[in-house]
Amino acid sequence: MADRLSDPIGRLMGLRYKSHPWHGVNLGDEAPEVVTAFIEVVSTDTVKYEIDKESGYLRLDRPQKYSNVVPAVYGFLPQTFCGKKVGEYCMEKTGRQNVKGDGDPIDVVVLTEKAIAHGDILVSARPIGGFRMLDGDEADDKIIAVLRNDVVYSQYKDIKDCPEVVIERLKHYFLTYKDMPGQDRNSEITHTYGKEEAHEVINRSIQDYTERFDHLGDLLYKD
Numbered sequence: 001m002a003d004r005l006s007d008p009i010g011r012l013m014g015l016r017y018k019s020h021p022w023h024g025v026n027l028g029d030e031a032p033e034v035v036t037a038f039i040e041v042v043s044t045d046t047v048k049y050e051i052d053k054e055s056g057y058l059r060l061d062r063p064q065k066y067s068n069v070v071p072a073v074y075g076f077l078p079q080t081f082c083g084k085k086v087g088e089y090c091m092e093k094t095g096r097q098n099v100k101g102d103g104d105p106i107d108v109v110v111l112t113e114k115a116i117a118h119g120d121i122l123v124s125a126r127p128i129g130g131f132r133m134l135d136g137d138e139a140d141d142k143i144i145a146v147l148r149n150d151v152v153y154s155q156y157k158d159i160k161d162c163p164e165v166v167i168e169r170l171k172h173y174f175l176t177y178k179d180m181p182g183q184d185r186n187s188e189i190t191h192t193y194g195k196e197e198a199h200e201v202i203n204r205s206i207q208d209y210t211e212r213f214d215h216l217g218d219l220l221y222k223d
Contacts, residue, residue, distance in 0.1 A: 020056035022105055023213065025078035025122065032202035034126050034148060037108045039075040039119045048177070049119055051076070051105075058120050070177070071169045073116050073123070076105040082139055083208030086201060090132060090139040093197075094190050102138040106205045109170060111162070112147035124148040127198040129159025132191040133174060140187075141201050142174055158195045167192060 019025055021038040028036045040049045050061040082101035091099045110125045125145035133140045146153040156162050
């Protein structure tokens with residue numbers, strides 16, 4: 001399906017209509033080594049934005065209840081899906097049972113030394129690792145990437161190259177950003193993994209996407 005959406009007809013459609021950030025944007029010919037990421041939230045945002053899956057527009061999800069803000073730009077990887085294969089990989093690595101994907105595109109946080117003023121943009125990024133995160137019985141992996149050609153962060157080739165304080169700051173955010181007063185959440189990060197596992201998660205999410213949404217190509221290109 002990725003080939004269908006990146007062919008000349010697909011590009012011509014993009015000239016007339018705004019592409020859906022999840023379904024209409026190519027992850028990139030170099031994926032999983034280099035990926036296109038759609039950014040929803042930046043560090044100066046005091047509210048949480050999230051893609052509206054039906055329309056493709058950003059929706060205001062909720063104001064941040066506490067002082068925690070995302071320590072890097074945050075969004076998702078187009079044409080990925082956290083489904084059965086991602087859930088199976090999580091079970092394989094954690095030994096847990098009955099884990100399923102959360103049904104969303106794969107989340108990504110992109111490290112850069114530059115201040116990015118707003119979301120609703122595409123960036124080119126290089127995955128260096130990630131967090132194996134569980135929200136109840138759902139896999140909710142967070143890919144950690146660096147902005148391609150960033151002056152500071154592009155020197156990091158794997159998660160082990162990243163300063164521990166950066167990793168801890170990201171962990172704290174992801175373990176607290178969904179907190180709501182009076183509600184208990186069952187979220188945990190079981191592992192911090194490196195580039196190779198990040199690539200495997202992305203590859204599996206591409207397979208999950210193809211299985212879940214291959215009918216979209218049939219609808220667009222049927223005779």
